[in-house]
Amino acid sequence: MIASDAVHTSEAVLTASGVSIEYEVEPPVKAVRNVSLTLHRGEILGLAGESGCGKTTLAYGLNRLLKAPALMTSGEITFHDRGGDDIDIVGLRSEQLRAFRWDKISMVFQGAMNSLNPVISVKAQIFDVFDTHRPGMSRRDKTARAEELLGLVGVDPARLSSFPHELSGGMRQRVMIAMALALDPQVMIMDEPTTALDVVVQRGIIREIMRLRERLGFAVIFITHDLPMLIEISDRIAVMLQGEIVEQGTAEEIYRTPQHEYTKKLLSSFPSLRGERGGFVRSGAEVAR
Amino acid sequence: MSVRTLEARNLVKDFRLRSGLKTTILHAVKDVSFTLEPGKTVALVGESGSGKSTIARMLMKLETPTSGEILIDGARSGDGGRALERYRSDVQMVFQDPFASLNPFHTIIHHLERPLRIHHRGLSAAQVREKALDLLERVRLSPAESFAERRPHELSGGQRQRVAIARALAPGARFIVADEPVSMLDVSIRLGVLNLLAELQREEQLGVLYITHDLATARHFSDEILVMYRGDIVERGAADDVILNPQHDYTKTLLAAAPEPENFGRLRDEVRAELAG
């Protein structure tokens, strides 16, 4: 299997062009500046950057989830539906927006482990998704689908009636992913989904995500600061710095031949586990810039 | 030759957890021993729940061990009074969260002056201030004067962590316990802070306990690695040995789970093969 042969058809599922988002504070902060990117069907696009670079803001913007004082000041975002329609996300208004969200694009939030309502069972929260978007579903159908979803993400369906605090961190994360998959979306945006988890649990979840991607065919925008992990799992990577995308390319290109100074700096911040890169920390010589 | 080490001997820590009427005992640390020597770094590697933070708190006398001893320079360390004071002037800690370890109410220089005053009683106010400014310079927060009167929220994460390191050095400590000192910092400044710590260690011949879940920095930053799992040390040895030639299964699992950019594309292929076959 060669990585370079198109995992995705070269068909785009989400196109963003010229997106700019500002925080209207005193003085205004340009969080995202003129960002354009294309997400292809079934592809994993990694969005790498450190805190404050605008990646989370961009993710929220793509989903129309921006909260005051954030405001999208320019840009077009188009969703290319499976059926062939093109939907202009920026132009969607309340009812259409509600129907669109979660159905076509869903999101797993940063700090997802704390995003579950602690006083409601997992079952009730998954049912919530169905009640909002598929009002006709019968109780039996909802239960069946919920159990199917939990099984998909590797959680014992018997845990359906558990409360969030009864689940471990990794399990909660899987439940969040299950909820994001509930309506069979074509795009999933994941914002630091594994940052707060142990590395062994993290690997399990990432493997799960890749399995699901193969089976269900959705595209993923994976946002994190962990560049080595992105290189391992992404098809393409975009590096963000201060609101701009400074470099884009395949995972191999970013790893082997980084072009931008910042990409190189980011790569060198991760000493290699088995190799010699980053080996100067102990002896105190200057870290390669 | 006098012994100048910090030794943890057979440390055990149990927590009693009450849920309703039931009491269960959680064995957070089960018989752990290790030694910190001047000029050397020991890394304590493990996941959350492994007990490494509990060990840090025991070393800092924030928790009392259920059994076991902490020996400083070969002798039992005290738990109260003057013995504790002396211990605290020898052993200090750098906390994980740069946003929480500095009191938002006080200035930067206050954070340094307090430990200086406590552990160097004879100094005048001017001398204390001078020492504090000197510490700021040593952690490369320069010009020190401009940082002195600022408050924590005006500094970046990396800068705050440097202040935390300066504070740990203020009492004249010989041993530093660094509890995940860079895990909450931005990626590109982590190595800078670790390098600073390494440099200060060389200058002062500090004994450092580096607690982390990141194997890569543990390998490059320390001389010895201890791998912890559920309260036990499952493997120990020279840093390179443990990483390149792991013996215990858990260590191997940890190493396999760590992201390795060399493996780009491999996970995808594995998953495909798995689903196909």
Added chain:
Amino acid sequence: MSETTATATAPHTAPTALPPDTVALVTQRRARGGFRAMLPRPSAKLVIGLMLVSAIVLFGILGPLMTQNPRDSQNAALEPPSAEHLLGTSKLGYDVLAQLAHGTQGSLLVGIVAGGIAVVLSLFFGILAGYLGGWRDEVLSLVTNIMLVIPGLPLAMVIATYFSSRSWLLVAIVLGITCWAGSAVVLRTQARSLRSRDYVYAAKVAGEKSFRVILVEIMPNLLPLLAAQFLFAIIFAILGEAGLSYLGLGATDSITWGTILNDAQSGQALGTGAWWWFVPPGVLIALLGCGLSLINFSIDEIINPKLRVAPEAARRVRRAAKSKGVLA
């Protein structure tokens, strides 16, 4: 790989936390630090509140100097407001305005003293209990919980009946020792959460004694809360005092708003339509309560900055959206 149920974790072990939220970082004001950061931002609420309270306090200080003797019964009785007696006279011929001025002074004194006692007690039982933990916490909490369960005003009444003659100071003390429990619970919870903050541990590790840790590290961060509790206690004390006086259990020699209301009631002010007698004290009680509450709301914004940020943020976005021609 299957994960087992969440094993109960020992205290203080948590997975690596995330860096703060982007929005929080961006909207964080470059606040002035230390004490100045504690001061509420000027807003309509705060200004009106401060004005009301200052006006009443000024009246309480200067009023008695400028009016006639409140116990001078040489005046004509039950006169409606006139040029000579701006608020009329009472049944015994007392000048109501003079009564009111002295009454303001009396009520404010009772309020402040009672508030002060309540705060000191809640500080002791709250912060100390929260910080120390263990059996000391249990004992202090036991006392707090008992005091919490016993209703405040009835307890004050019971204590007051033991004394045949009550000075305003006694009334203030009685009110103070009956209303601190609720505030103590709040402070205890806050202190408990603060005591496991890293900077408190850092102070202990640096060698600070417990006493200094509480004073220097924990208290300053609780000052806004303490201020709010203090103002609440004043409101409660003034209302409580009015209640006690109305029942005839208030201060026997002093003049307070409560005693005026009590006199008005026993003098059949309502029946005879002498509104100038009972309306002013009632209005002043309401205004002071209102002013203190408004100040408390402003303090709330310091304690919980989200209350301040959210509506302002929404306003800004609307304005910016209009100017940039985009839809918010």
